[in-house]
Amino acid sequence: MSGSFYVTTPIYYVNDKPHIGHAYTSIAADVLARWHRAAGDATWFLTGTDEHGLKIEQAARAKGVSPRTHADTFAEPFRRLTAAMLLSNDDNIRTTEARHQAVVEAMWRRMEATGDIYLGTYAGWYSVGDEAYFDESEIVDGKAPSGHAVEWVEEQTYFFKLSKYGPKLLEYFESHPDFVKPNSRFNEVKRFVEQGLNDLSVSRTTFSWGVPVPDADGHVIYVWVDALTNYISALGGPDGEAFKTFWPASVHLIGKDILRFHAVYWPAFLMSAGLPLPDQIFAHGWWTVEGQKMSKSLGNTVDPFDMAERYGAEAFRYFLLREVSFGSDGDFSEHGLINRINGDLANDFGNLVNRSLGMLDRYRQGVIPARGRAEDAEDGPLLQAYAEARDALHAAMGELAFNKALAAIWSLVGAANKYVDVSAPWTLAKQGDAARLDEVLYTLCETLRVLGVWLSPFLPVKGPELLDRLDASPALRALSSTDTWGQGASGLTARKGDPLFPRVERPAAEDAPAAKPAKAPKQPKQAKQAKAPKAPKAPAALPEGTIAYDDFAKLQLKVARIIAAEAHPDADRLLKLTVDAGEAEPRTVCAGIAAAYAPADLVGQTVVLLANLAPRKIRGVVSQGMLLAAGEGADTRLATVPGELAPGTQVS
RNA sequence: GGCUUCGUAGCUCAAUUGGUUAGAGCGACCGGCUCAUAACCGGUAGGUUCGGGGUUCAAGUCCCUGCGAAGCCA
Numbered sequence: 001m002s003g004s005f006y007v008t009t010p011i012y013y014v015n016d017k018p019h020i021g022h023a024y025t026s027i028a029a030d031v032l033a034r035w036h037r038a039a040g041d042a043t044w045f046l047t048g049t050d051e052h053g054l055k056i057e058q059a060a061r062a063k064g065v066s067p068r069t070h071a072d073t074f075a076e077p078f079r080r081l082t083a084a085m086l087l088s089n090d091d092n093i094r095t096t097e098a099r100h101q102a103v104v105e106a107m108w109r110r111m112e113a114t115g116d117i118y119l120g121t122y123a124g125w126y127s128v129g130d131e132a133y134f135d136e137s138e139i140v141d142g143k144a145p146s147g148h149a150v151e152w153v154e155e156q157t158y159f160f161k162l163s164k165y166g167p168k169l170l171e172y173f174e175s176h177p178d179f180v181k182p183n184s185r186f187n188e189v190k191r192f193v194e195q196g197l198n199d200l201s202v203s204r205t206t207f208s209w210g211v212p213v214p215d216a217d218g219h220v221i222y223v224w225v226d227a228l229t230n231y232i233s234a235l236g237g238p239d240g241e242a243f244k245t246f247w248p249a250s251v252h253l254i255g256k257d258i259l260r261f262h263a264v265y266w267p268a269f270l271m272s273a274g275l276p277l278p279d280q281i282f283a284h285g286w287w288t289v290e291g292q293k294m295s296k297s298l299g300n301t302v303d304p305f306d307m308a309e310r311y312g313a314e315a316f317r318y319f320l321l322r323e324v325s326f327g328s329d330g331d332f333s334e335h336g337l338i339n340r341i342n343g344d345l346a347n348d349f350g351n352l353v354n355r356s357l358g359m360l361d362r363y364r365q366g367v368i369p370a371r372g373r374a375e376d377a378e379d380g381p382l383l384q385a386y387a388e389a390r391d392a393l394h395a396a397m398g399e400l401a402f403n404k405a406l407a408a409i410w411s412l413v414g415a416a417n418k419y420v421d422v423s424a425p426w427t428l429a430k431q432g433d434a435a436r437l438d439e440v441l442y443t444l445c446e447t448l449r450v451l452g453v454w455l456s457p458f459l460p461v462k463g464p465e466l467l468d469r470l471d472a473s474p475a476l477r478a479l480s481s482t483d484t485w486g487q488g489a490s491g492l493t494a495r496k497g498d499p500l501f502p503r504v505e506r507p508a509a510e511d512a513p514a515a516k517p518a519k520a521p522k523q524p525k526q527a528k529q530a531k532a533p534k535a536p537k538a539p540a541a542l543p544e545g546t547i548a549y550d551d552f553a554k555l556q557l558k559v560a561r562i563i564a565a566e567a568h569p570d571a572d573r574l575l576k577l578t579v580d581a582g583e584a585e586p587r588t589v590c591a592g593i594a595a596a597y598a599p600a601d602l603v604g605q606t607v608v609l610l611a612n613l614a615p616r617k618i619r620g621v622v623s624q625g626m627l628l629a630a631g632e633g634a635d636t637r638l639a640t641v642p643g644e645l646a647p648g649t650q651v652s
Numbered sequence: 653g654g655c656u657u658c659g660u661a662g663c664u665c666a667a668u669u670g671g672u673u674a675g676a677g678c679g680a681c682c683g684g685c686u687c688a689u690a691a692c693c694g695g696u697a698g699g700u701u702c703g704g705g706g707u708u709c710a711a712g713u714c715c716c717u718g719c720g721a722a723g724c725c726a
Contacts (some may be wrong), residue, residue, distance in 0.1 A: 184656075184657060184723080184724095185723090185724095187656065187657090187724090188655095188656075188723075188724045188725085189724095191655070191656080191724070191725075192724075192725070195725075195726095256723085259724095260724095323664085324664085324665095325665090329722085330664095331664095336664095339678070339679095342689090343677090343678070346689060346691080347689075347691055347692080348691095348692085350689065350691095351688055351689055351691050351692070352688085352692085353688095354687090354688055354689065354691090355687050355688035355689090355691085355692080356687085356688085358687060358688060359687050359688085362687080363687095407676090407677085410677095417691095417692055417693070418692085418693060418694090420687070420688085420692075420693090421684095421685070421687095421692065421693045421694090422693085424685085424686095424687085425687065426685095426686075426687050429687090498689095499688095499689050500689095501689085502689065503689055503690090503691085
């Protein structure tokens with residue numbers, strides 16, 4: 001199935017810092033690019049920055065720097081995204097580059113030659129914030145629908161005969177049912193075009209930071225003509241070598257906010273210029289953060305650099321693509337991220353690698369054995385899981401269903417963990433059944449190899465690292481080497497190594513959600529309530545993490561007396577305490593203070609108990625609360641209460 | 653205001669052209685194993701499929717209506 005594959009992200013507007021949305025699009029594009037490279041396709045992955053426009057010009061002026069300097073400064077973090085998110089982009093175009101501007105000019109001339117550009121007068125309300133004109137009827141309270149300020153502008157501008165392309169676009173949509181994904185978005189586009197298109201004003205005279213209109217002093221080419229053209233200017237334009245190989249693009253990945261520009265304007269420009277249209281435009285969804293809409297004013301934007309640093313870029317990549325279906329909105333939370341890391345990456349996958357290579361190491365000194373004796377009843381389910389996962393994975397990648405692709409891969413991880421259980425290599429080793437043990441270990445190594453290949457596009461460091469440990473040759477890393485079972489070589493020496501994905505500790509504050517207080521009203525409502533009344537109030541300048549008194553009041557802190565203490569039966573670091581909190585029954589509480597206190601020293605101490613913490617089973621003992629303490633290890637000290645306060649007394 | 657989509661187990665989501673006892677993951681509970689990263693495997697958990705009405709031999713799956721949410725357009 002090798003051919004050519006060209007994937008793009010939007011060029012990111014440099015008036016903003018990179019956030020989770022930018023990272024998301026780029027990561028998705030990266031996974032596609034890596035997948036297609038592994039499949040042997042000639043692949044090109046383009047990202048870039050949009051650096052023109054009135055907003056940039058004004059922001060630069062406000063800072064007293066040149067637009068160029070401003071653009072340079074703000075483009076830099078976007079370029080760092082490549083290293084931080086482990087992107088494999090082949091190019092990173094900037095609209096301020098000469099190679100781009102030349103192609104924009106060429107595009108203009110082509111459209112002009114077709115007779116689609118004419119000079120006219122535009123009068124209307126212009127919003128700098130939206131970079132768009134609004135009709136009188138759209139103005140709400142003297143402002144743009146977005147709330148941005150507008151000003152009345154009358155200017156001579158060039159127009160593009162967009163109206164002429166309505167029928168052609170509809171015809172094209174009809175014959176290309178996969179042109180826009182998801183389908184619901186395609187429907188929106190169709191409806192928009194069906195309503196009739198107005199000609200589009202495609203030049204500006206109100207600013208100069210852009211590509212000049214050829215032979216028309218004072219006119220600058222409309223930002224979207226400029227911006228969209230990046231997809232071909234990066235290929236050298238219509239006459240470029242790369243253009244011949246890679247155009248039309250296989251897929252433009254975009255956020256749903258810029259769908260119309262990509263699905264209506266861009267195709268119309270291309271038609272006018274006599275160029276082929278991209279195969280597909282895929283609009284993905286938005287991320288909310290901890291249930292709330294992401295916004296600068298709320299200060300809850302997710303910084304991808306921060307996430308990569310704290311949890312690893314791969315874990316972040318995995319979470320974003322696994323958590324929701326591409327095309328739907330999703331919610332980002334650290335709680336969810338940690339669940340994915342610990343559950344999927346550490347427990348399921350990482351541990352599978354660790355236990356498998358551990359046994360190979362122990363029983364075969366790390367040498368991947370030749371096939372031994374198969375047992376259909378035991379091997380069958382795993383081989384079937386492999387075949388099903390393989391087919392599901394290919395199907396899912398074909399439709400950009402990354403979450404399904406990962407689910408398919410994890411179904412094989414699950415089957416392999418079960419296989420270890422059922423085949424019980426440790427028993428085979430004890431019994432000396434070498435032929436069977438060989439087969440089982442080979443099977444596990446082959447599974448790991450397949451997983452390594454499949455996961456490499458998603459986990460571009462840990463995937464190859466696993467293959468390194470398996471001593472896999474380049475041929476054994478190609479996607480095609482996983483098309484049929486058993487291509488993995490015997491006789492190679494594998495290295496066990498450290499756990500691929502260590503479990504991450506949940507921040508103490510994160511623990512609360514485990515109690516799961518029946519999540520009351522749904523997010524959107526909360527968001528609105530929180531927003532409407534709060535909006536006028538500037539977010540108070542309180543330190544991050546500040547809580548309201550009400551939040552504190554939720555904690556039931558009580559004085560308690562320790563009436564018994566003993567070592568926890570199944571955990572070295574814990575003590576099992578019995579405390580009197582002034583209630584009918586004494587409580588059992590597990591505390592991680594074994595290193596600091598001997599049980600006998602504790603009886604009779606008066607301490608502080610968090611009494612309304614959800615009970616939790618800790619290594620087999622149900623702990624009904626938590627004692628306040630400070631310090632770590634042997635330096636831990638319980639918070640004690642001097643004197644003789646009665647157990648049950650409220651601490652406030 | 654018009655149009656579109658959606659509302660399924662505590663949470664996130666599945667359910668071929670309407671068709672047998674509505675599924676999975678996470679969480680919870682119980683049990684098993686010991687190779688492994690307090691990991692892994694198994695089992696259980698009974699959700700009026702938002703409410704109401706209708707079509708049909710049969711509806712989560714079609715129609716009407718009410719409520720709620722989201723999106724596009726004006």
